[in-house]
Amino acid sequence: MLTLHELIIKQCRERPEDDFLRFEGTVISFSELKQRVSSVSSMLREMGAKSGDRIALMMRNHPDHVVVYLALAWIGAISVEVSTHVKGFGIALQLNNAEPQFLIIDPDFVPEVETAQDEIRFVGMKILVRNAADLDLERPFGPLSLENHLARCEPFPATLTRVHTIAYTSGTTGQPKGVVMSERFFQTGAKNAAILADVRDGDVLFLWEPFYHVAGWMTVVIALQRGVPIAMVERFSGSQCWDQIRASGATVLHYLGGAMNILLKQPARPDDRDNPIRIAWGAAAPRSSWRAFEERFGVKIREGYGISEAQNFTHLNLQGRVGSMGKPVEEFDSWIADDDGTMLRNGEVGEIVVRPKVPGIVMCGYFRDPRKTAEVLRDGCVHTGDLGYRDKDGFFYYAGRKKDSLRSRGENVSAWEVEQLINSHPDVEESAVVGVPSEMGEQDIRAFVKPASGVKIEPLDLIKWCQARLAYYQVPRYLDFVDDFPRGPTQRIRKAELPISLAVSWDVESSGHAVSTRTRRVVS
Numbered sequence: 001m002l003t004l005h006e007l008i009i010k011q012c013r014e015r016p017e018d019d020f021l022r023f024e025g026t027v028i029s030f031s032e033l034k035q036r037v038s039s040v041s042s043m044l045r046e047m048g049a050k051s052g053d054r055i056a057l058m059m060r061n062h063p064d065h066v067v068v069y070l071a072l073a074w075i076g077a078i079s080v081e082v083s084t085h086v087k088g089f090g091i092a093l094q095l096n097n098a099e100p101q102f103l104i105i106d107p108d109f110v111p112e113v114e115t116a117q118d119e120i121r122f123v124g125m126k127i128l129v130r131n132a133a134d135l136d137l138e139r140p141f142g143p144l145s146l147e148n149h150l151a152r153c154e155p156f157p158a159t160l161t162r163v164h165t166i167a168y169t170s171g172t173t174g175q176p177k178g179v180v181m182s183e184r185f186f187q188t189g190a191k192n193a194a195i196l197a198d199v200r201d202g203d204v205l206f207l208w209e210p211f212y213h214v215a216g217w218m219t220v221v222i223a224l225q226r227g228v229p230i231a232m233v234e235r236f237s238g239s240q241c242w243d244q245i246r247a248s249g250a251t252v253l254h255y256l257g258g259a260m261n262i263l264l265k266q267p268a269r270p271d272d273r274d275n276p277i278r279i280a281w282g283a284a285a286p287r288s289s290w291r292a293f294e295e296r297f298g299v300k301i302r303e304g305y306g307i308s309e310a311q312n313f314t315h316l317n318l319q320g321r322v323g324s325m326g327k328p329v330e331e332f333d334s335w336i337a338d339d340d341g342t343m344l345r346n347g348e349v350g351e352i353v354v355r356p357k358v359p360g361i362v363m364c365g366y367f368r369d370p371r372k373t374a375e376v377l378r379d380g381c382v383h384t385g386d387l388g389y390r391d392k393d394g395f396f397y398y399a400g401r402k403k404d405s406l407r408s409r410g411e412n413v414s415a416w417e418v419e420q421l422i423n424s425h426p427d428v429e430e431s432a433v434v435g436v437p438s439e440m441g442e443q444d445i446r447a448f449v450k451p452a453s454g455v456k457i458e459p460l461d462l463i464k465w466c467q468a469r470l471a472y473y474q475v476p477r478y479l480d481f482v483d484d485f486p487r488g489p490t491q492r493i494r495k496a497e498l499p500i501s502l503a504v505s506w507d508v509e510s511s512g513h514a515v516s517t518r519t520r521r522v523v524s
Contacts, residue, residue, distance in 0.1 A: 001187050004073040004164075005155035007224040008034050019229040022204075022248060023063050030227070033067070035152075040071040042151040043144075047128070049102055051076025051156050054166065056100040057211070058082040058091070058109050061234045064130060064146050065211055066220060068104060073183075076156030079165045080178070081212035088115030094168055096121050097178055097367060104128045104144060107135060160184035161360055166367050167214050167308055178367030179308045181214075184360040189214075189312030190221035192329050196304045196316050197252050197281035199226050206250035206277075207232040208241070208259075215254060215282075218312050238262040242275055242297075253299070255282035258430065258492055264289050264296065265429040265452050273298035283313075284398070287323035288424040305352075305398065309363045310382040314354045315396055324395040325388070331357055336390055337383075344389075349399050352388045355381045387414070404495075406435035407442045409473035418466075418474050422447060425465060427455045432485060432493045436478065436502065446478035446505065448498055450485065457481065459506040478505040 002010065008030075011020070016031035028036070049055060055077050059065040072079045080098045082091060084106075091112060095103065099122045105113055107129055128144035129137060137143060164183045168176040199205070205223055207230050209216035223230045231248030236259060245253065255263075260282075273296070280293070281302040294301055305315040305325035314334065317326030328334040335343050336350040344350045356362050362382050365373035376383055387399040400416030407413070415433040422431040429450045435443035451457050459479045466475045486497035 001160060001184070001191075002225075003158045003160060003162075003183050003187075004070060004221070004224065005037075005158060007221075008037060008070065008074075009155075011224060011227050015227050018227065020223060021063055021066060021230050021232060023061075023232045024234075026063055028063055033070070036067045036146075037070045037074050038152040038155075039149045040067055040146060041074040041155070042153040043146075043149045044071060044077070044102075045075060045153055046151075047102075047126070047144075049075060049077055053077045053102065054080050054098055054100040056080040056082050056095060056098060056103040058084060058103065058105040058113070059130065059211070060084055060106055061207075061210060061216075061232055062106075063232075066232075067146070068130075069211070069217070069220075073158065073164060074155045075153070076158055076162065078163050081165070081167060083168075083212045084109070084210060086112075088112055089119065091116040092119030094176060094178075095125070097176075098166060100125055102126050102128060104130060106130055107132045110135070110137075110141065113141075158183065160187060163364060165217075168212070169308060177369060177372055180364040180367050181308075182360055182364060185311065185363065186217065186221050187225070188331060188361045189306070190218050190225055192304075192311070192313040192316065192331075193218050193281070194222045194226055195329075196302050196313060196318070197222070197254075198279050198302065199228060199252060201226075201228070203228050203252050203278075204248065204250045204276075205230045206245055206248065206253045208236040209254065210235070214308055214312060215256075219254060236262075238266050242269075242272070245275055245277060249276055251276050251278045253277045253280045255280050256284050256492070258284075258487070260285055260289055260293055261423060261430055264293055267453065268296070272296050275299075283325070286420055286423060288420065290322045305396065307382075307384050307386070309376050310354050310356075310384060311361060317395070319395075321395055324391075324397050326396065327394055328354070328396075331361055333357065334396065336388060336396075346390050346392050349387055349389045351402060352384045352386045352396065352398075353381050354384065406433075406445060408435070408438075408445055409442070411471070411473040413445065413474050418445065418447070418470065418476070421466065421469055421474075422449065422462075425457075425462065427452050427457050428462075429453070430485065430493070432495055432498060433476065434495055434498065444477040445475070446480065446502075447476040448480045448482050448485070450482050460508070460511065463508050477508055478502060479508075480505050 011030040012034040017029050019027055020030045020033045021028040080100055127141045130144050132143045160183045162183050165181050166178040168178050205219050207219045231250045233244050277299045280299045283304050285303050303317040304313040306313040314332045315326045317324050333355045337353045338350045385402050388396055390396050400414040404415045418433045419431050429452045432448045434446050436446045438444040485493040
């Protein structure tokens with residue numbers, strides 16, 4: 001298994017003029033990639049960056065972002081991606097934890113970084129603004145020109161055990177944590193992702209994920225491992241995605257559950273199946289959307305499962321069993337455990353636990369947080385915090401987050417399960433379910449619902465629809481209809497940022513309709 005800089009050199013030698021990256025009419029070959037990475041590496045070294053430095057990046061999807069990221073690996077520095085969606089407070093929160101020596105940003109993020117300055121508690125960080133020579137910058141900001149730098153430098157003699165990146169979790173269940181990852185983590189993850197995606201010679205990888213999510217970089221590493229090109233866009237667009245794919249000739253599409261539902265809820269077009277995608281690979285495909293997506297767009301779904309703390313993919317479903325995340329990859333053992341760590345029988349729901357068979361393929365730990373690290377890494381295993389079960393054939397199934405469960409009407413309720421049901425309603429694009437304090441104790445269920453385009457949903461009709469399909473204790477009491485959700489890098493909904501006040505929520509118990517508290521049956 002080669003390091004990133006060894007892969008760049010290998011592909012430059014074997015296919016120098018083949019495309020590596022396509023973006024808005026710009027094409028970078030493998031030979032040009034090596035030249036640009038070496039050049040930017042030399043520039044960064046001249047500015048004082050060295051191996052082991054933590055260098056934060058807050059940049060949009062752009063070829064320069066890819067080159068800078070690979071240049072950091074070339075000199076042995078540690079990349080720290082900052083979300084391009086966070087504001088001043090969120091920027092300061094992450095930087096105060098990572099304490100990078102450099103922060104490289106795009107010009108349009110200067111105002112937000114300036115806002116964060118008063119909250120940054122450490123000193124010595126240099127802020128470099130990409131291609132901003134014409135901006136009137138004041139210290140600590142300085143321009144970083146990536147053009148016309150002719151110097152070259154030799155790569156740092158990296159090993160697979162080198163700390164490669166610190167990736168911050170989305171913070172959907174608490175404060176973001178910095179997941180420390182080695183090069184071996186990335187190389188192993190990309191190897192298994194390529195197996196899941198069935199990457200072949202001649203394929204073109206469609207890349208839409210923002211680079212503050214690990215999946216985006218896994219696509220880059222796949223391209224370097226397999227010598228295939230990437231077709232990259234700046235951001236995900238449900239309305240433009242298929243046209244972008246057709247224009248780029250992409251044959252392999254990465255999805256996540258949220259993105260899949262967004263695509264599926266777009267108005268049907270006569271050319272939906274007229275696209276070059278052969279395989280859609282990813283995770284969190286809703287069971288109710290699986291076959292519908294395959295049939296409508298004429299693609300094959302390849303589902304897997306992984307988390308930042310363990311691996312990009314710890315399980316692969318190569319057999320196409322609908323609803324399953326598959327079986328453990330060759331580098332892992334996996335089982336289902338109860339709260340005491342006891343292994344459960346087939347069909348019983350508990351925590352998904354994975355155990356690496358080889359060293360160095362899971363996270364090194366959370367950056368500067370040994371207590372949280374010890375909660376996840378125990379006895380040589382990764383306790384994922386995800387719920388699931390295994391069937392008699394050894395296939396695993398996802399059943400929600402342990403921390404995303406509710407207690408309603410004396411029963412435990414999986415928010416994920418309720419969301420899957422609501423999302424299957426023909427007039428619903430997506431939903432998010434949370435618990436709110438109940439005057440009776442425990443929690444009432446509140447559902448935020450985004451209707452499909454151009455559709456108006458009557459609250460009582462949706463409640464009745466849920467009541468016919470859910471247990472009484474799973475049926476929401478409150479409904480909020482929204483135009484969109486706050487989202488993380490993978491289009492996952494950030495529940496912590498949903499409104500707290502119930503002032504404008506539709507309440508079934510205050511709507512003039514009788515509700516049985518025992519059966520939760522709505523009576524008109």
